[in-house]
Amino acid sequence: MRGVWRIQQWFAERAHKRRLREAIDAVSRFPTLAERKPHTLDAPLIVTLTSYPLRFPTLGSTIRSLLDQTIRPDRTILWIAEGDLAELPPEVLSLKAFGLEIRTCADLRSYKKLIPALHAFGPSYFVTADDDVYYPPHWLEGLVSQVYAHGPHVVAGRAHLLRLDASGRALPYLEWDLQTSHIRAPSDETRIFPTGVGGVLYPPNGFADAVLDEAAFMRLCPQGDDIWFFWMARLAGTPQIQAEARFHILSWPQSQSVALFHENVYKDQNNIQIRSMEEAYGLVP
Numbered sequence: 001m002r003g004v005w006r007i008q009q010w011f012a013e014r015a016h017k018r019r020l021r022e023a024i025d026a027v028s029r030f031p032t033l034a035e036r037k038p039h040t041l042d043a044p045l046i047v048t049l050t051s052y053p054l055r056f057p058t059l060g061s062t063i064r065s066l067l068d069q070t071i072r073p074d075r076t077i078l079w080i081a082e083g084d085l086a087e088l089p090p091e092v093l094s095l096k097a098f099g100l101e102i103r104t105c106a107d108l109r110s111y112k113k114l115i116p117a118l119h120a121f122g123p124s125y126f127v128t129a130d131d132d133v134y135y136p137p138h139w140l141e142g143l144v145s146q147v148y149a150h151g152p153h154v155v156a157g158r159a160h161l162l163r164l165d166a167s168g169r170a171l172p173y174l175e176w177d178l179q180t181s182h183i184r185a186p187s188d189e190t191r192i193f194p195t196g197v198g199g200v201l202y203p204p205n206g207f208a209d210a211v212l213d214e215a216a217f218m219r220l221c222p223q224g225d226d227i228w229f230f231w232m233a234r235l236a237g238t239p240q241i242q243a244e245a246r247f248h249i250l251s252w253p254q255s256q257s258v259a260l261f262h263e264n265v266y267k268d269q270n271n272i273q274i275r276s277m278e279e280a281y282g283l284v285p
Helices: 002-028 053-066 082-087 090-098 109-113 115-120 139-150 214-220 225-235 261-266 269-281
Strands: 045-050 075-081 100-105 125-128 154-156 159-163 190-194 200-202 240-242
Touching (some): 002 053, 045 053, 045 109, 053 075, 053 082, 053 090, 075 082, 075 115, 082 100, 090 100, 100 115, 109 115, 109 214, 109 225, 125 139, 139 154, 200 225, 214 225, 214 269, 225 240, 225 269
Parallel strands (some): 045 075, 045 125, 075 100, 154 240
Antiparallel strands (some): 125 200, 159 190
16 A cells, blocks of 8 residues: 555656646746636625735746736735835836736735735625745636635635534644535535635625724734634625635745744644634634
8 A cells, every 4th residue: 555655646746746847837928818808796806915025036926827817807916014015026016017906004914915905995806815826827717606606605726624523613623624625514513614825715795894803813813814714704604615626736946934834733823723713703603
């Protein structure tokens, strides 16, 4: 069996390297799409992300992939803390000519990807993206297509399957089905938990009012925006599903050296923040 596992790993690593080469080639040829279809949603479609100086060297590659989507959003916005704006490289600034908006905001850590947009705009479909990965051309269309098919759900490009114990409390993070293949939660003891790396579409009015409570999210989930937005959507009763197309994480070389993932998982921060949310807002709805 070990030999079979090694062969499977070899093929998986080979496929990953091929996809990464294709991603690097695609952003080097930006823009690659001659035409981009308009969406037909009933509210504006806004792609929103944030970044910080340690990620600026590869940020341009991610944004080029976001601007090269088969569906054209109404806005693509990069939110930057006021103190970091002067450090943005020319490569990123040049993308304003292709529709990128760059706005400054308070330094709310990873929450900058969505909280300022919720403040700035009325009811809209907000699609968050991470700043360190490649988004293939049909990524946005894949998220939007689920709204056409199922209505105003939260749609995750990638998700975990959160599992609950008999009392309704969330089991420890590493006991979940990580990167699940389920489109919907298969039982009452599970929940689809969107992960930001694959991008997440949030429908208009999809959150509880408390989503904008800066004091609460900085106290309860200072490093867990995915947890906060998951809980706020559940409290609002907004259904959460995973897009049908599998999202392959293609991180730019060296970008993961500063990822929050290592601290959140290996230092048990996810479990601590989930317990904080349970205490503040009750068990997962």
